Amino acid sequence: MSQSYDRGLVEDFGRWREFSAGMWAWVFHKFTGWVLVGYLFTHIAVLSTATISAEAYTQTIVGLESLLVIRFLEVGLLAVAVFHILNGLRLLFVDLGVGLEAQDKSFYASLALTGAIVVASVPTFLAGAV
């Protein structure tokens, strides 16, 4: 009889080059979802400074915003959030059984729209920092 054994790259994420649109949409949706959950937790750290005093909170925010890396992270956060929203809408339609034949196109559309919105937001986010 057969035994199970490690078939190596036959069945793992090392085959990402062969993924199709729907699979990528799923991977990105999971990833962005977890990033957003992580971002929720950073609120605890930042907001809790308000329990010390109003000034401490303001200072924390100003201090953070003066860091260039934070500005870039904000652009990244927007990208993650926008994609998650748009793909979420796509999934809503999938759940309603609308336009399932175009699921790959709607994924590409979410990507393109995310890209456009993110690029357009760059001047706002980086204003005064560079």
Added chain:
Amino acid sequence: MSTQVTEQETETEEQSSHQRRRLEEKAERAASRDRMRERAENDLDEADTTFTLKVFRYDPEIPEKEEPRFDTFEVPFTKGMTVLDSLMYARDHYDSSLTFRHSCRQAVCGSDALFVNGTQHLGCKTQVVDLGDDGGVPGEIRVEPLPHQEVVKDLVVDMEHFYDQMEAVEPYFDADELPDGMEEQRQTRENREKIKMSSRCIWCGACMSSCNVAAGNNEYLGPAAINKAYKFAMDEREGENRKQERLEIIEQEHGVWRCQTQFSCTEVCPKDIPLTEHIQELKREAVKNNLKFW
């Protein structure tokens, strides 16, 4: 490479005649192998185009073949050649131990779902020319057994789990009550249209193998089984009670709700069944079934 057992010297008359016959047969086999190889060489010389078939090999019963590996075979291209044809060519001309399932050769029996160039394909339904970049013959075709299933030998995988899942949805027509005085059970045209695509499944297992969720969760019914359930749940002739029972199977924890709409199954199904669509429709049915406004 040789898997033959070395012959033992024997004393008695009978045994030695027996042995002679075996040796003759063996020589005959070797000669026929040589002839086939020669034929292949001729074919290769004459062919306008050839391509390389890279095939996954594994045989747990033979020590030298225990390690999974790839073998390559040079195959002459002929017009209309399918991946299954090329595998058969390799088996008949180069290595008779190359093992794979096939039967109908016309996408009906569902025995030859394979992992071709990284996607699930039905060997007999996949034209070699369709695998090339620009509609031409590709330089190399990689053939592996279906992922996420145990390999028994070479390209043959264990389908038992897949069949179990199919059985779990009770895949047979089973009406609440039979119409009296009539043996036929007529279906309306509209209803027939509705379940038409779902009835095309040939149990090849390609969908299940492509599904990431099914891979990580052995209890998940999987696309093919849910599609089967769809076929019967949507059949109006079965009646309300039966439908209710069917919905209960579909709604279980490892039923429709495990589907995360990756669309992998829909993409690989050789019979073009809109699997994700059917799963989604059953999810909605399940919700409607459980929603009560009172």
